[in-house]
Amino acid sequence: MSETTANQTDVDVEDFIADSDTGGRKPTGAFSTWILLAVPLVWAIFQLWIASPLRFDVVLTWNNSFLGDIFKLTILNDTQTRAIHLAFAMFLAFVAFPTLKSSPRHHIPIQDWVLGLVAAATAAYIWFAYAGVAQRTGAPNTTDVIVAVVGIILLMEAARRSLGIPLMAVALFFLAYVFFGSWSGLPEMIRWQGASVNKAMSHMWLTTEGVFGVAIGVSSSFVFLFVLFGSLLNQAGAGNYFLKLAFAGLGHLRGGPAKAAVIASAATGLISGSSIANVVTTGTFTIPLMKRVGFPATKAGAVEVSSSINGVLTPPVMGAVAFLMTEYVGVSYVEVVRTAIVPAAISYIALVYIVHLEALKMGMTGTSRMHPVKFMLGAIFIIAFSIVMAGGLLVGSSYLIGGLQAAFGGAAFWVILALIAATYIAAVRYAAQGDDLPVSIESMQHLPPVREILKTGLHYLMPIFLLMYLLMVERKSPGYSAFWSSIFMLVILATQNSLKSFFRGQNDVVAQIKFGFAEIAEGMIAGARNMIGLAAAMGVAGIIVGAVTLTGIGQVMAEFVEFLALGLDGLFPFIDIKLLSMLFFVAVISIVLGMGLPTTANYIVVSSLMAGVVVEIGAQNGLIVPLIAVHMFVFYFGIMADVTPPVGLASFAAAAISKGDPLKTGFQAFFYSIRTALLPFLFIFNTDLLLIDVGPIQAVFVFLIAMIAMLLFAAGTMSYFMVKSRVWESVALLLVAFTLFQPGFFLNRIAPEFETRPGIELMAMAEVAGDDESLRVRLVGEDLMGDPVDGRYLLPLGEVGGDGATRLDMNAGITFREEDGKMFVDFLQFGGPSEQLGIDFDWEVVELEVKADRLPEQLFYIPAFLLLGLVYLLQMRRKEPETREVTA
Template structure:
């Protein structure tokens, strides 16, 4: 408890500096501005997401205008809520900050304020347009520096410098370009949707704000405390229980928060002191919390805003992104629980429960699976019920469904009111009521999450629509939960509880907006980087550079991409890191993979980049989450960061597996296959954790650790060994392409090797996966209509004769007069899963050897 008191001030300062703004003005006017502006921002975002403007024909703004207003709020608050430097005054807003805040907001809102004039002179900006763009970009970068630190601003400055000075002769020839005038660059960056006001800021304005607001409201209502208490009541009695509870609590908090730093502070304030109390060192206690919290960013539905960006960049639905993310996130969290268990074993900790570790892991997995099945079944049944109601009641069904849902909410609050409310303190975490009582006390917190998932997964509504109605329900929950509980308990004072609920709604709206300041600035500054890439073509230069360094070797290239992500991650938030690296490197991975005969799905590449991007808040020397944890634990920030990075090695392994085994992302697998993938991948991850931690049943010898790692990699990618024995593809002559295309199944694909010169004079030899569409046509027609290329026989060779403008083949980079070199058809060979048998036998042998070394089996069985 002493540690908590000592460090609370540091933690509050850190979270304010990192997320919400460190200024706390004492003057009434300044204080009211920082109260009212975030509140108005949240109300504006709810307004434009609601159907009301369209119903009444007032207050309608298009996407570009909404982005402009969204950024104006963010820039204004960045200058008023964040001091210029750490030494700058925090209890007042200096006059110069007022000036730059207003100027910055004006420049950011320029697109909205002068929308009609800009549309009339599109492509021919006047002097005022250029001046607003120049000042706006400068102030935006300063706003990002204040709210996010120097690194993101520095990276954007480098890209901007390249835009203007990329033509200078002192640059290497390979990266030179013709350069751009101030007018062209500023118009591209600020006056169009190619730069600052591009896809990233559109996602921030349209989706992310509402999800962050939803999380803030849910936390304001007490859901964070509920999930934390539930985790401690369930796991706190086990060996290393507080650490295991920290992992599960951070996973649950990740459902409602996209910020790893906020996750660390929300749960770490309670978990870290308790971890230290049972024997974890300050650095290890902080590292467990950091590793758990950054993994919260992997957990759907928010995923640190990256999920919504992926839908735009990859061109797939949000449901597909969630499906791809769910298995890696689940096995990563279970593995972290196991790592914590191994740490507790190594330190000789005891628990009050006698449960075998294997039984514990199996029980945890079983509970997770049952939870997923129950949630999925509930959503499925709800979908059937809604469909039946709509068919029976027609238009009136909507009102009936809403009434039933609200009745269910009131019933859940009545059930929760039977027990006392949860207290929030370190002492209360050590004396919690039974799990059943805790679950009952906040069961109604599950309703908004289920509503969100129902709208997204069953109704397939847009993320913005789903988040709006879920956030609206949370506003109702905040306003009514205390009055309803007071009524059901017969406590009276209903009016006072309603007033209390109103102020909680207000505080939740303000917290949501202030949590968005840095994220909105990050999205906008990332737009500068993306705009520089599209304007200069530096992405292709980066691709050629990485290809040169890797010598065309796919594995080396992946390592370089991972290193670039980690280096950028030493200061960029996860979202900005993802935008930058995916813009530069995603096409490189796809292209080099094809050249190595490996067709890499774009979602796998983006998940690869994302997973390394989350290391942004861990990687020393500037891992902000590690500093936040160290502020709570009193440990060394760098030691905490390195320890957290070691715990996160399992997270760094997964991205490489995405590339070579897309089954982990549930791409093109059946339900039975998905279950098998989850089980095998989970076993593999636990074995990998044992190998890297040096402990399985007892402390492992070096050769045992090596064997365990090999077993894990075999389970993760059994196809590697099969490829050494049997070739995965049979090479067919190019002349067979039309016959093979005609025989392919509906919506099938054809692996085709092509080579030739591009318009830029570069020679390309690569493999492409050409879609063929439905059957019912000859091979030539299927290739032409679906893949978008006409092939003809010329001088004994199959040559690309025509390309459909904007077609699939053109988007893949195929050019005229390229020659078909080969057709690859999947070979008939033994199933790759056959290698699971020797891997599991070796695992059993290691278990048998180590079991003989166990000094006291009864004692080791304690969990």
């Protein structure tokens, strides 16, 4: 790549990032420039202050003083905080993002100033008119309705500017359904009675059911802080550090830049909330280097897209979806991370293997002396060992801190703080022994050894470790954890350069301190500007959620999917084709719904519309899956929309860097991502992959078997194992992979998985069940529309204790009564687990299902591994002549 071409690529990518993430305006006027710096900075400070656990102490300290009165104004409830959060985002959307591509970039037109201020006022209306609005709940006055109408229009325009047309178009579609859903021209299946302007606007803007609901609440409480944390990490140099480390470790191997791209994207995914941002952040370096070693532009872009998509599916942030999922599913953050970790890990390992196979097929050679098979086993060992080490460090730290607290009592906090400070200073001193890492593509060709790079950024790992410790060990809230991790990053930015200068004996310490504070301001501004589109997306997603709750369209989607699946029922006698086709149609619809949407809005839309579909239809067809598995299913396919043509925003971003064809890049990325599309179907039928009700030892076994199965699936789809595979060998590898993933499939054909018990035994079974077990019950009744329901449901029982009725009431939120030798639903707790499953009053317990006493399903691993051994031996026999020929 010539210097001119490289510079042009850098300019194009910078423009792409600005247009899609931070705003394409770069005004030359002093006042406009100052506004675009000051407002984001104030927004970031406001969010840190709101999240601070110390703010109440500050207010009490300054009580009965002028400062105390000022600080008291910042003690806001959740709804008011959401309003101010959205007000900042909407104002910045109008001043930072041009109206059209042809609109001016170097000044802010007067109409955008006006629209920005009006938009901010409508969003902040809930804050400054909170008391009056709360009193008028359900009966808005004229001012309320006008503010709501103007606010929704401007919110959708803000989303259009910052995110493009797709999200706004989806919101308009749902609004049209709210107002015109009663039109006689619509099919009766999807028709509803419609809503007045007053009712709809009150629901969407003046309550917490719409724009100011859960989504914007999570955005203001958690997401902003995580985006800020990522921005500060990147500003400090952590992104460049992770990228260089990956390339130093893997870049010299066969197809090394592509393998490094996968690992670098995994690391970037820790601090990035967007697949597109992940593509442009790492792809700027990785794609040109992949092309240099022989990857075509299309495949180079596709590798980056596939690995970047996985970054969004990887804990701890998952594009902010991890925090939304805790609210929507009602589980802890730790539970979300636990369910996501195995699919994400095995998917990344499989992508590294896919890249390796591509390099073999293209005849690439590396400078490494390591044998390719040894490398793959070594990489797998390193990844597994790193996961175990990270877990061990977290556990070890918990024991250390517990010991310090026992030894020092109230003074333990200061002792721990001193240890952290000493460790940080030692890490920076170690980093100062080498040169700082350059930021350029050319520098990737002449990297120092891994050990030299590793020591330059060990202090970057400390705030990430602190975040994980607070979240996973201390079980603190995401907001609390992100706040203290961000504060740690502010300390690093303020001190790292001056400390390095001091340890290197340089005399510019004071200048480096000033530079550090400038870096803090720049990182905070960048973090806030990255939040503009995300906050707007959360608000618009609230419109969609409000429309779903107001109209009940989720039930319509369930009926529509069931109608599509019904035509295939009974097509294959040995497979429940109706259930599989239902999941397939849910997957396709989730991809369509997710096209063009940012990650968080994507999840909100698909989970609001499709999660209930899987739960309802699955229950009627014998599929009982924990709700978190259902949400993971629709989220995976929603994210696949970033890959899938014709929209595929991540594919377009990669093509902009690689100069390849966007559609070809998208199709190639989709092919690489088939393993990601396979996983949701697998963990729906085998929740062990999500580590649900799985112990530590079994979790290791599940991970190893799933990893082997995914590698074999990759080899089968790539038609290359030890050598190029014949058709029957590829089929055999896919069969082995399926057996390892789903050994119960074949056993279920021989012996049923469950035995039935009469419904009258419900209480006895509930009383004798073990800790955290669930009862699998079949219920029959009628829904609110009078339609018959016949479904299976899991009723959680919690810990052992009390009789069956008590356990069901306390843990499942359901009470039964006995009539004429039959059991009926007598009472449901509002919002309880049973009510959320869709169970209704007076449904009859027809039967219970208990695990049958049969052979272990793992016996089918034996023929699977025997078949794998046969394929291996046959391919090795063909490989040996090839090796001798090459040697000769």
